Amino acid sequence: MRRIKRSSLVVGIMVALCCWGVSVQAHFGVITPSDDIVTQKDKKTISLAVKFIHPMEGHYMEMEKPKQFGVVAAGKKKDLLSTLKSEKMHDFTTWEAKYKIKRPGDYTFYVEPAPYWEPAEDLFIIHYTKVCVAALGLEAGWDTPVGLETEIVPMTRPYGFWTGNIFTGQVLVKGKAVPFAEVEVEYLNESPENPKTVKAPSDPYVTQVVKADKNGVFSYAMPRAGWWGFAALSEASWTMKKDGEDKSIEIGAVYWVRARDMK
Amino acid sequence: MRKNNILSKAVFRLVFISLFLMISSSAAFAHKVNIFAYVEGDTVFCEGYFPDGRKVEGGKVEVYDSNKKKLTEGTTDKEGLFSFKYSKVEDLDIVIIASMGHKNRYALPAEDFSDDDTTEEAVTQADSEKLSEQKTVKTGKKHKAPEEPSQMPGILGGLGFIFGLTALIMQMSAKKKG
Numbered sequence: 001m002r003r004i005k006r007s008s009l010v011v012g013i014m015v016a017l018c019c020w021g022v023s024v025q026a027h028f029g030v031i032t033p034s035d036d037i038v039t040q041k042d043k044k045t046i047s048l049a050v051k052f053i054h055p056m057e058g059h060y061m062e063m064e065k066p067k068q069f070g071v072v073a074a075g076k077k078k079d080l081l082s083t084l085k086s087e088k089m090h091d092f093t094t095w096e097a098k099y100k101i102k103r104p105g106d107y108t109f110y111v112e113p114a115p116y117w118e119p120a121e122d123l124f125i126i127h128y129t130k131v132c133v134a135a136l137g138l139e140a141g142w143d144t145p146v147g148l149e150t151e152i153v154p155m156t157r158p159y160g161f162w163t164g165n166i167f168t169g170q171v172l173v174k175g176k177a178v179p180f181a182e183v184e185v186e187y188l189n190e191s192p193e194n195p196k197t198v199k200a201p202s203d204p205y206v207t208q209v210v211k212a213d214k215n216g217v218f219s220y221a222m223p224r225a226g227w228w229g230f231a232a233l234s235e236a237s238w239t240m241k242k243d244g245e246d247k248s249i250e251i252g253a254v255y256w257v258r259a260r261d262m263k
Numbered sequence: 264m265r266k267n268n269i270l271s272k273a274v275f276r277l278v279f280i281s282l283f284l285m286i287s288s289s290a291a292f293a294h295k296v297n298i299f300a301y302v303e304g305d306t307v308f309c310e311g312y313f314p315d316g317r318k319v320e321g322g323k324v325e326v327y328d329s330n331k332k333k334l335t336e337g338t339t340d341k342e343g344l345f346s347f348k349y350s351k352v353e354d355l356d357i358v359i360i361a362s363m364g365h366k367n368r369y370a371l372p373a374e375d376f377s378d379d380d381t382t383e384e385a386v387t388q389a390d391s392e393k394l395s396e397q398k399t400v401k402t403g404k405k406h407k408a409p410e411e412p413s414q415m416p417g418i419l420g421g422l423g424f425i426f427g428l429t430a431l432i433m434q435m436s437a438k439k440k441g
Binding site for chain 2: 040137138
């Protein structure tokens with residue numbers, strides 16, 4: 001199935017190259033918090049930016065109001081959809097929410113976007129995206145799955161990474177590990193700690209690709225300070241109609257982590 | 264027979280030492296005590312905990328005002344909790360002292376005493392402007408290391424314990440041989 005998708009992607013790329021002379025990059029759902037480790041001295045109200053972009057290239061896409069947005073903390077799920085407010089970034093709709101941390105512990109924020117129609121790939125895209133915010137020294141909860149259709153569950157604590165550290169995660173679909181899942185990795189060029197926009201010498205440098213092992217476990221070492229997105233892509237077990245025709249759906253499990261330089 | 268005896272002793276020692284190594288290394292991390300405090304009604308609730316979620320039981324809690332005057336003190340219970348009724352809304356410095364001199368503090372600001380979330384809304388507005396700035400500002404926020412170097416004594420203590428224990432065992436076995 002994946003191979004079929006790849007070939008259609010190749011066709012898409014060729015068409016795009018011929019017609020407009022642009023290359024195709026990987027789409028990523030994004031949630032980035034204003035602070036990922038909230039200490040006593042930090043502001044307890046954080047903001048979360050929710051968008052749909054090409055992280056390395058800095059291209060934005062239109063994002064409809066998500067279907068789900070919430071947080072899991074201390075094992076409890078809380079719906080935060082009503083706190084999302086739309087914004088305009090580079091002429092595209094993005095979303096933003098505020099959240100006040102009230103207690104110590106890990107907060108896993110998650111978003112399920114509305115299906116995005118991608119004509120170049122002839123499919124819908126739904127990226128179930130997560131990020132973890134650690135608060136006040138209680139490092140508990142980051143490895144709890146949210147229970148999304150597909151998700152990456154971190155196997156390394158997903159905060160406090162130095163540049164060069166390895167992030168390891170497990171890819172789940174319907175709560176079960178996905179053997180040999182393909183994971184795309186991209187650097188968020190607009191990361192606050194990025195001193196200079198990274199230019200990729202060629203397309204393979206834009207999106208890194210790693211494959212999971214038979215237990216759905218993958219690893220990647222992050223070579224630069226800033227936010228890194230991991231997107232494990234699968235095909236949904238259901239389809240959706242577009243102009244009366246059934247179209248397949250790419251479901252992505254996306255996870256964001258931040259690395260910092262040792263100074 | 265004697266050879267066997269020596270061998271089993273050596274194995275026993277090895278197991279013993281590695282066991283202590285394991286215990287002391289996990290304890291060194293867990294000794295980083297934390298304290299968190301919040302206000303509900305007329306009471307300030309304090310919670311003492313380790314990073315892995317275990318509670319600090321029997322930790323001494325001292326509460327100071329901004330002039331460093333001690334207002335009250337107490338001990339955390341089995342759930343790591345200690346609470347007290349406050350008489351005045353002010354900035355509080357709450358210190359927890361656990362066993363072996365490990366301590367940490369929590370600054371409870373006066374604004375946390377108000378139950379309504381109107382202040383939160385005000386902060387939210389200001390933050391919203393900050394976030395749009397965040398995308399252009401290229402300097403990352405620095406996270407400071409915790410001020411209390413509470414981990415080091417634990418690690419050193421653990422190492423000292425292992426060395427001491429090893430020396431004792433070696434001495435004992437030397438005596439026996441002698």
